[in-house]
Amino acid sequence: MSIKVNIRRQENADKEPYWQSFEYSGERHVSVATMIDAINGDIAASAKGGERPIEWECSCEQGLCGACAMVVNDRPGLSCQMFCDELVQEQPEIRIQALSKFPVVCDLVVDRSEMFEAMKEMKLWLEAPAKVRPVNLPLQYEVSQCLMCGSCLEACANYSLGEAFTGMPTAMSALNLTLMSENKAYKKQYTKRVYEGCSKSLACQEVCPMDIPIVEAVSKMNRISVWSMWNLFGKRKQPVGMTGVNIE
Numbered sequence: 001m002s003i004k005v006n007i008r009r010q011e012n013a014d015k016e017p018y019w020q021s022f023e024y025s026g027e028r029h030v031s032v033a034t035m036i037d038a039i040n041g042d043i044a045a046s047a048k049g050g051e052r053p054i055e056w057e058c059s060c061e062q063g064l065c066g067a068c069a070m071v072v073n074d075r076p077g078l079s080c081q082m083f084c085d086e087l088v089q090e091q092p093e094i095r096i097q098a099l100s101k102f103p104v105v106c107d108l109v110v111d112r113s114e115m116f117e118a119m120k121e122m123k124l125w126l127e128a129p130a131k132v133r134p135v136n137l138p139l140q141y142e143v144s145q146c147l148m149c150g151s152c153l154e155a156c157a158n159y160s161l162g163e164a165f166t167g168m169p170t171a172m173s174a175l176n177l178t179l180m181s182e183n184k185a186y187k188k189q190y191t192k193r194v195y196e197g198c199s200k201s202l203a204c205q206e207v208c209p210m211d212i213p214i215v216e217a218v219s220k221m222n223r224i225s226v227w228s229m230w231n232l233f234g235k236r237k238q239p240v241g242m243t244g245v246n247i248e
């Protein structure tokens, strides 16, 4: 039995999006990425002619590059790590669309440059040799696995293109740099561009394809960059709205 696959398509940024349905009748225990490839094979082989292949991005097909992030059955994630047989257990059809928080370039390809520009604006790079502190290495390893795929920003209620809040990709980098440097600029940037805009919905942790412990990372960064200042002023209570986040 075939699977009905609905894909939101858009020829380019200036054209209107539309939904197109396909029937996929190949192997079920394959990733969504592999299924899109197979559908493109059918399009190329079909007698219709002139039909555009589905545009999408990938580099590794191993969950390592983040390029293939898209929204599948309303959940953002890596299409090379989501499997068709598991998806059809939840609902009979598969719905695929581009990440909505970034401008669409074509079909499932989006322009994620704002995420990279934010890294530049916040100067998230080392300017002096790193200071390795073994106690911090396990968390540094976890946060350094961020693929910058944009899945967390898709799920985040606070992130919108062009706003000051830059979300978890920059937060993970700011924490990593803070833990291996004396430079206080990372903490200031984090406070301004992340802390002040985050409402702690923690949807980011729910969808992160790398299972990065975002709650632990954000909690640590808040303690280092913001709550330490509160303590300096003798305000030792947790700030309003911070409930649920471990500050130990």
Ligand code: FES
Pocket: 057, 058, 059, 060, 061, 062, 063, 064, 065, 066, 067, 068, 069, 078, 079, 080, 081
């Ligand atoms: S293609 Fe690289 S993570 Fe999916």
